[in-house]
Amino acid sequence: MLYFARPSLAAELADQLEGRAVFGDAQNGLFLAAPRRTGKSMFLQHDLKPELASRNVLVIYTDLWSDQRRDPGDLIAEAIARELQQHLGVVAKTARKAGLASVTIAGTLKVDTSGIGKIDGTTLVQALRTLHETAGRPIALIIDEAQHALTSEAGETAMAALKSARDQLNTPAEVALMLVMSGSDRDKLLRLVNTNGAPFYGSSIHKMPTLGKGYVDHVTALIEAQRPELKPVDHLTLLEAFQLFGQRPQFFHAAIGQALNPLESTSGEGFEQGVLAAAKEKRAQDAAQMRSDYLGLKPLEQAVLWRILAVGQNFRPYDADALAFYRQQCAGLSITAQKVQAALESLRARTPALIWKSARGEYSADDAAMHAWFGELQATGQWPPAAEPEIR
Ligand SMILES: Nc1ncnc2c1ncn2[C@@H]1O[C@H](COP(=O)(O)OP(=O)(O)OP(=O)(O)O)[C@@H](O)[C@H]1O
Ligand SMILES: [Mg+2]
Known part of the structure; x- marks a missing residue:
């Protein structure tokens, strides 16, 4: 099924990150929460990232769940180091040719030329500063499943370093470092912002808008284009089903696919009722699973x-x-x-x-x-x- 893009939401968030909104505090970090499988990662990578890139912002995206065996602190450092290495590629290559194990940039930061350098808390700030200087444009760091950083000490250190980098790099005139943190659990994400000792104390968590009606209309239009005999598709029933599916496109897609399959016997009702029935069943199954886990x-x-x-x-x-x-x-x-x-x-x-x-x-x-x-x-x-x- 075709991707449903949300360019206006992306533009709105990008405005906020650049500090253009009169009110709001996204220039201090944008924290977005939405339940699992509702399209967070896709939005960040396929809507927000290109929008920021089109505004001449260097975007670094990292998902702390991408490899559960790795320390989240290392994943953050690595994402920054990889970008930095690309920008310093020429310098590093020359150094490697000359047989040097590392190069020193701007007199302070040592970059390991043999591979992706491991950066610790203090040098993380320096690495971001160097990246900003060499790239000559603002940086946006998008950290997906950011709450995972709190499960390790290195992760916490990295978060504290990012906060410090933000405070050092950003000026009233320019937002040089934009931070976007997303997570599937508002409660956990809150731990990054809600206590005095939390790295981003004072910031607030926003609910990331779910796909909603616009998306269901998009899917309805696709079905009507592909199967004109089904017109008019009952989009309100589909919307109800999508909401019952917890606004998770994956299950919705699967149920539509199944309901439209000619091999599936239908009870004579429209396929929309089949999708709705599947949504109700999925909901009951989810509840039954939690109940049996609990019991x-x-x-x-x-x-x-x-x-x-x-x-x-x-x-x-x-x-x-x-x-x-x-x-x-x-x-x-x-x-x-x-x-x-x-x-x-x-x-x-x-x-x-x-x-x-x-x-x-x-x-x-x-x-x-x-x-x-x-x-x-x-x-x-x-x-x-x-x-x-x-x-x-
Ligand atoms: N805008 C969209 N249009 C169509 N399908 C989408 C869209 N966004 C997400 N999906 C579908 O939903 C699935 C889940 O999306 P995504 O991985 O972005 O969710 P998530 O909230 O990051 O999930 P998780 O909590 O598992 O990280 C995707 O595999 C994709 O099939
Ligand atoms: Mg995700």
Whole structure:
């Protein structure tokens, strides 16, 4: 299916990053959150990146989830180093020819010519400054899944260095370093901005607009062009289905493909109803999966996860209130801090992990969808989920 571009959103964000918006604070860093699979990475790479590039901005994109085995701090440093090496290519090549292992630029920064240099916190600032000087234009650093940086010390250091680089390079007259951080979990991204010690304290997180109606209209037009006999396509039903799919194009595409497949027997209703039915089923399946994950946990693990879901950012695993809560949920069990720690570890060690932990010991549900699931059940008086009665 053809890509649905969002040029006006990209232009708006680029304006903000360049500090052209009268209000707003994107020149200090733009933080964007949207749920998983809703098109963040595609937008950043195929809409925002070209828009910034057309404004003569040097764009560096890195996805901290691209390789889960690598330290996020290294991934950030490497992305910058790779760009820097390209700009210094000529200098470096000459140095290599002359048999030098490294070259020193502007008297301070040493660049490893044998491969991609590893840059630490202090030199990261210098590397960005050198890149800005050699490129002679502003730099935009787009960090996808930025919350992942908080899971390692090197990642935290890199974030602090980026903040420092931003403060050193940007002047009231020019935004030389634009930072865009995106993530699938607002709650985790918040840890970058919301405490005094957080690297980007004071910045706020924006909800990245999801694809929405414009996208569904685009898909509707494609279907009508390819299958004129289906005109008029009931776009409102498709929109409802897309929303039920959590605005995730992948599942929506698959369901449309299936509903349009002549080999699939249809009940005589329009294919739109087939897509809607698939969306409802997917939603029920997702909820059933979370429910069975939850019910499969040991009592203390359930209590800990419940507490995380219930108090969110205020979660303190071992405070008196938390311990009292676990005891109340696990009547008859003796609860100690060690047992709580073991429960937290086992929730984190599962594949897929149920909880997320930052390098500073902050916790959150790994999948933000779990918060929504919890909220919905709680609002409708169905929490905690009870085991299905056994069918005899
Ligand atoms: N603008 C678009 N038009 C058409 N399809 C899209 C668009 N954006 C995303 N998609 C589809 O949705 C899928 C998910 O997109 P993407 O990887 O950008 O989401 P994401 O939010 O970054 O997901 P994750 O949370 O897994 O990183 C893509 O593989 C693509 O098929
Ligand atoms: Mg992504």
